[in-house]
Amino acid sequence: MNSGFLDGMKTADAIRAVCQYAQEHEIGRPTVSYRMRDWLISRQRYWGCPIPIVYCERDGVVPVPDELLPVVLPDMTDYQPSGTGRSPLANVSEFVNTTCPKCGGPAHRETDTLDGFACSSWYFLRFASPHYASAPFEKKAGDYWLPVDLYVGGAEHAVMHLLYARMWTKVMYDAGLVKFTEPFPVLRNQGMIWAADGQKMSKSKGNVVTPDAMVEKYGADALRLWELFMGPFEEATNWNEEGVVGTARYLNRVWSVVRRYVEAGSPEGNPALETVRRAHKTIRTVTEHVERLRFNTALAALMDQLNYLQRLASEELGRFALESYIVLLAPMAPHITEEIWRALGHSESVHIESWPKYDAELTRDETVTVVVQINGKVRDRLQVNAGTPEEEVRRLALDRDAVSKHLAGKAPRKVIYVPDKLVSIVA
């Protein structure tokens, strides 16, 4: 936008158009420039993928042919570094000594292994066909499942893992192995959780909080909810144990609403329109926020809705409001919602339930007409959202021309407000 002849073009088209423009006006030409980051790919350690190369006195460096792949690591009890600067594999003669695939003569294997990034550069392809035995991945499965829809990870992966994975993907694309040039079209970095004292958690500082201890104390669901709730997904936050206490309490409240409902015989009920509307609004809010990874606000909407549901008698709840609520909560608190789902009489898992749908009509804010009277005579009408606070409606009413004209700059003697219906002013 705001770029003359480029307005409205997609980036890729605009790049081409700019290049063409530069060439036509003889002020430039297109070129590709890049900087490769050096990557020392071999490691002198046991735990890595063996490098499939053998050394023959006659033939020199010989790659292990496809039909002899993969080269499998030997079992070793002691894989500590030897101190000689060579890989621990160099001590395993059955592994090292082999025959040359070319001449059949004596040869020895490469004993260095590949850096872990060699595996992390393509593991997502393996995920698409984890049981495929005749190649690293099955092309058909890769074409179907990939690229990865959403990559979530720490920002520390930006310059190494992600860079290497992109590089490998581009090479595999050129080789016709995959149909895409970018492995992770969408990337989001989660924020870091700092210790309660605002410092990075570390053993030496003694401020580490282990998830296991929290799970032991409050349950996995409560911990999970607190991690989602403690702040915006991409921002760093300080750990605070009070929060887990809060989410554990919230889950207890969900549980007791359901228990009350089940004990009342799980009535189909006769929910008020307000209850139905709130259920649909909650579905909309949670859906929209989860899609944007705004888990903290999605959960806030669920907590708000629970406050409402808690005030209702079991007959007023209605099955839809309660069950859709549990399905919305399920991805965030998977264990307790599964229990609840059974308690509500379902035999299938809540986690294979369809995501609830909302009726857009029912999520719209209801507007009401508020009549404005001065000394008992109707002078104006206001359109406001139902439930707008009294202060707000009063201010709106007093700001109206029809009203200020009658008051002629004087403060009203009295204002009576009937919610969603009437503002009555005594001049």
Ligand SMILES: [Zn+2]
């Ligand atoms: Zn040879």
